[in-house]
Amino acid sequence: MRLVLTAIMCIVLTGCASGYQQFYKPYVDARTLTDVHLLGAGEKPQIMSSTDLQRDVKIAASKGYRPIGASSFNGQMESEQAVIKQATAVGAVLVLVSSKFTESRTITTPLFLPNNQTTYSSGSVYGAYGSANYSGSSTTYGTTVVPITRQQQRYDQTAVYFVKSTKKPRFGLLVSDLPLELRSKYERNTGAIINVVIEESPAFLANVLPGDILVEFNDTLIINAKHATDLMQSAPSKGGKCVLKVIRNGTEKSIELHLIPG
Structure with missing residues (x-):
């Protein structure tokens, strides 16, 4: 009986998809992107532990990595192999993983085991033509519920996937x-x-810094982030120069960028 219970518990604990798969939310389908490197056949993703995801996502982005999705859930600690499996499924070459202990919880799982009762009978019968022996059996089918109780350590777990x-x-x-x-x-x-x-980009080489407030692009007032992005995307593709006006430590500063043709 003990071996049966152990086998069933293994199925219960390992038969479900991991939290990294169940709770994955894509930002974009990586396979529709151009000019990115996806995880190839036979390659393994780089898994990095993070104690500050907000900071480390920015660091990864500054090195040319692009986030394509994230998983976030609370549950028992998942293995690194589960992270690798989900990264492989979405084509991620880098995953930042964060975990934080939240609580211990008592988990009771009902297991339904067959409990069949078989009754055997035998004897002799007598009649006008003599006696005869007989034997037979009858089975009553039933189920026994066995509660399996265990202590589960639970963690908030997050993974961010990059190409x-x-x-x-x-x-x-x-x-x-x-x-x-x-x-x-x-x-x-x-x-x-x-x-x-982003490292080694025109902005990097011109010493633009994270935390600078962009207020003008080529003498055009910046309204918000979308407006700034639209202005940069509309710049001539042949390259050339542009001038950013930023506020750094309370002081306005003009910075000239030499653009890469694109």
Whole structure:
């Protein structure tokens, strides 16, 4: 009986998909992207542990990695092999993984085991023509419920999946809208904050820094992050120069970028 229970518990614990697969949310289908390196046949993804995902996602982006999706869930600690399996499924070459203990929980799982009862009978019968022996059996079919109780250590677990860009960025800036605290600090609604500067890009070489507030692009006032992105995308593809005006440590600064033709 003990061997049966052990085997069934193994099935219960391993038969389900991992949390990394169940709770995966794609940002984009990586296989529709161009100019990126996806995980190839026979390759293994790089798995990196993170204690600060917000910081480390920016660092990965600055090195040319592009996030394509994430998994986030609470449950028993998943294995690294489960992360690798999901990364392989989506083509990710890099995964940042974070985990934090939350609680111990008592888990009771009902197991239904067959409990069949068979009754055997035998004897002799007598009649006008003599006696005869007989034997037979009858089976009553039933089920026994066996509760399996265990202590489960639970963790908040998150994984962010990346592919690697193979094309040099024309600008090398990733921006977002100004948060409320910076609007209040600088007494302005317009502009966009520079979150990431990609290494070896025109912005990197011109010494644009993460945290700079972009306020003008070629003398055009920046309204928000979308406006800044639209202006950069509309720049002539032949390359040339452009001038960014940023606020750094409360001081406005003009920075000239030499663009890569694209």
